[in-house]
Amino acid sequence: MQRVLQVLTQFYVADVENLKLILAAVVAGGHVLFNDPPGLGKTTLAKLLAKSLGLVFKRIQFTPDMLPSDVIGVNVWRPNQGRFEFVKGPVFTNILLADEINRAPPKTQAALLEAMEERQVTVDGVTYRLEEPFIVFATQNPVEHRGVYPLPEAQLDRFMIQISMGYPSQEEEEEILRRRLSWRGDDPSIYAAPVTTKEELLAWMRAAEEVYVDSAIVTYIVKIAQALRSHPLNTYGPSPRGSIALLKMARALALLDGRNYVIPDDVKKTAVPVLGHRIAPKDGDPRELVKEVVNRTPIPYK
Numbered sequence: 001m002q003r004v005l006q007v008l009t010q011f012y013v014a015d016v017e018n019l020k021l022i023l024a025a026v027v028a029g030g031h032v033l034f035n036d037p038p039g040l041g042k043t044t045l046a047k048l049l050a051k052s053l054g055l056v057f058k059r060i061q062f063t064p065d066m067l068p069s070d071v072i073g074v075n076v077w078r079p080n081q082g083r084f085e086f087v088k089g090p091v092f093t094n095i096l097l098a099d100e101i102n103r104a105p106p107k108t109q110a111a112l113l114e115a116m117e118e119r120q121v122t123v124d125g126v127t128y129r130l131e132e133p134f135i136v137f138a139t140q141n142p143v144e145h146r147g148v149y150p151l152p153e154a155q156l157d158r159f160m161i162q163i164s165m166g167y168p169s170q171e172e173e174e175e176i177l178r179r180r181l182s183w184r185g186d187d188p189s190i191y192a193a194p195v196t197t198k199e200e201l202l203a204w205m206r207a208a209e210e211v212y213v214d215s216a217i218v219t220y221i222v223k224i225a226q227a228l229r230s231h232p233l234n235t236y237g238p239s240p241r242g243s244i245a246l247l248k249m250a251r252a253l254a255l256l257d258g259r260n261y262v263i264p265d266d267v268k269k270t271a272v273p274v275l276g277h278r279i280a281p282k283d284g285d286p287r288e289l290v291k292e293v294v295n296r297t298p299i300p301y302k
Helices: 002-011 016-027 042-053 106-118 170-181 198-208 215-229 240-256 264-278 286-296
Strands: 031-035 057-061 073-078 083-088 095-099 120-123 126-129 135-140 159-163
Touching: 002 016, 002 042, 016 031, 016 042, 016 159, 016 198, 016 240, 016 264, 042 057, 042 095, 042 135, 073 120, 083 126, 106 120, 106 135, 159 240, 159 264, 198 240, 215 240, 215 264, 215 286, 240 264, 264 286
Parallel strands: 031 135, 031 159, 057 095, 095 135
Antiparallel strands: 073 083, 120 126
16 A cells, blocks of 8 residues: 555645545545545545556536436436336446535435445345445535535545645645646646556455454543543534544554554544544534544553
8 A cells, every 4th residue: 555655645745644544544445525625636636546546436526406316327218128227327436536515415415325335326226236445535615605515414424534635835836836847737647557456455455354453442432432422512422433433544544554453543643534524513623622532532551
């Protein structure tokens, strides 16, 4: 996976720690929600990741008039054959970029729920399995409030992490422009090549499930979740699905760092992107609330 990270840093200018978190989410088999204004290269990042991993990539531009069939597919009548044929939608891929997902109406957003959780879709009573791995990269624009449909809690909970790449610093933006001068066109992913295979990624995903987690780490994760649920400034806290996601992300990050065991730092580094979108503070930034809880939760092994 270090080779994949090298490809990303070669063609995409961003905080390496954020790139590691995104890669860890993929290894953990989770979906990623980007909460950023447009123009920060999220599509480019998704394409680079798919290309370097040797995976099939598809993109959906969500719009207010989209139907669920535009996402999962539809049965089409073939009169010459006297039968219906299922025409697969773009959800049948390895990495799906759901661009501006909050522009689609709730019914269309919900079409992704079964695919994201069960890795399958059901059309007219027939279930179709999705190919593994299946990872959704979704983007939403946090600064627009007209013509958008905020993601409900049930859908937010399907995303393993929510992350914000943020605007680049002056040095980073200058580097972006310098690199742009060295290639033709605005899509650097055409210059990237696969550095691993789908089979190798699936092996990494299985290996992440074997990373050792001490009982003290389990208690540490649960204490963080419980503290968020009972926090006086919080409306509701993360569900056990959130705790499981934190566990899986910690395992994947440990694996990327070359360890077969989880340490408290793995939990601390992944807590904000995993839990920040699963809580509803009465005031302020949910990420800051998660940081506060993590900082005052006793660390194991001290």
